[in-house]
Amino acid sequence: MGLDVRVPLGVMFAIMGALLAGYGIAGDQSIYTRSLGINVNAIWGGVMIGFAAVLLVLASRHARAARGGGRG
């Protein structure tokens, strides 16, 4: 198919997750009253980074398998 969509998806989620998590950890903590006291930026940013990691690992394995198949 040429482009493995997991790569741009994973990188995009990693960047967005890092921005959210970074702001959640280092930014103003008083803004979370509206989110019921939950630091939703830090938590959801972390979840997005984790999801991105899974996608990139899967894409990497797929690429290795494809290269192996190509040599075989």
Add this chain to the structure above:
Amino acid sequence: MTLTWLDWLLMLVYFVFVLGVGLALKKRTTTSAAFLQAGRAIPAWVCGLAFISANLGAQEIIGMAASGAKYGISTSHFYWIGAIPAMVFLGIFMMPFYYGSRARSVPEYLRLRFDEKTRAFNAFSFALMTVFSSGISMYAMAKLLQILHIFDRPFAALGLPPEYIFHVCIVSSALVVLAYVLLGGLSSAIYNEVLQFFLIVAGFLPLVYLGLRDAGGWAGIVATVPPSLTHAWRGFGSASTSPMGVEAFGLTMGLGFVLSFGYWCTDFLVVQRAMAADSMAAARRTPLIAAFPKMLFPFLVVLPGLIALSAHPIDQGQVGQVGQAGQVARAGGVAAGVIPYKVDATTNQIVLDGNGRPQRDYDLTVPTLLLRYFPTGMLGLGLTALLASFMSGMAGNVTAFNTVWTYDIYQAYLRPKASDAHYLWIGRMATVFGIAASVVTAYVAAQFNNIMDVLQLVFAFVNAPLLATFLLGMFWKRTTGHGAFSGLVAGTLAAALHHGLTLPVGALTGVKGGWLGQVASYPSEMAQNFWTAIDAWTVCFIVTIVVSLMTRPRDEGELAGLVYSLTDKPRDAALPWHRRPVVLGIIVLAATAALNLVFF
């Protein structure tokens, strides 16, 4: 309201990746097949997510939450009855014809099965419908961004009047979609739809969690809102007690059969995603893979409507942040959760219904919740998810339009024997034209209130009769081209006639119906739409059969691969169980039935 640098940065990241995907695919898009059909080289799971994402436009995110607040959990019928069975039917029974016939589009299948005039009728009506749908998406986004007032400060800094926000939003969204579709064609649209799918889930899942937690879970919502809103089937015994104004038969036949199967099984916008798959097996799995997340989408897009009814403003100023609508709503009191009243943009007065009661602006349900629960950061992600949904809806329509225009109108009737490079160029020009036409129709769409009702009306006119044509064409070999064409014309006219002679209670004569004189009224616009669809389908079905019996059928040898009884059935026995369409179909239907029981 004011967004911070973080919110803007998150939106920027999204735009960079959307355009980057288009750029990455540009060098592979060198033929008309690559541009318009994605080279038929995309894996099933990608096609499956694109399949639902192309449908997940503004009308879904905004319209479903709006309907969730108006009609409650019974709005889930648009998924559990109005999508899943049709998607299963498409995957198991219809994809073998679409994919196996090697037709490049749905209208082209109609030419192979019937004749040129049937293809032409479908191609032109479909082209109009895609432009209209795309225009609605654009309008919804521009209206929303205008009401949210997030561009007020930048516009004021540039010395531009605030009414320009609407126009700039329409033009800029059109340019972004135009750029990535022009660069990578259908592949670019499909890959971006996968990005958009995950972004929409990422943006709205935390919103539902926070809203539910604040409401005290599902039990808290049940305790707050009227019981009719928390039961999927309560009151559907008759139209007078049903929250949608339609009884179970009208719902099942109108939405569950005619509109649902008419859309999911014959609309090239979604079928095109499955036809881009890399094999017949992948094409058949595409709608079935899509059905699993689709089945759960009510929790993402309908539930926010109920949450908004149960939520309390965080402070007196919270709703006011939505803008003028919110400020007036605050002055008038917020009785139903955080959903603001509808305000006339010119007079700044609350809009009243036919009974003199103030109307709520249900289309503001989702943005109001975003403001209620999301701090800066997540607010940017939520708004980016909204933008993603608008763009996926627009791109879905535009890529379907450019294919039908190029193959089924231009190549078929204007210039049949040009080079492939010429058709590639025409496909790109059709993209430009389709988006320009969408911009025009966005302003037409501005006259309507509930976006979902409008779309159902359009589908009733175009898709409802088409379903009868396809069912007869695929499963009755005696159906003729003359029969199909006559049925389609009669069915569409029947839809127009029904709409012109009926009117929902409280609506004004005109675009809502009654323009030929009112002989009947319906409790709701939705009921009118469902019955318009049922009438159109029935007329098309009967006229097609009658005319087919009066005209000469085609030789059976010409219909191999196009009609069920004359086509080799796909053999799935060699596939592992989790790849067999029938097994996947049974699982998703059983799970959907279980959801209906849980929320009965």
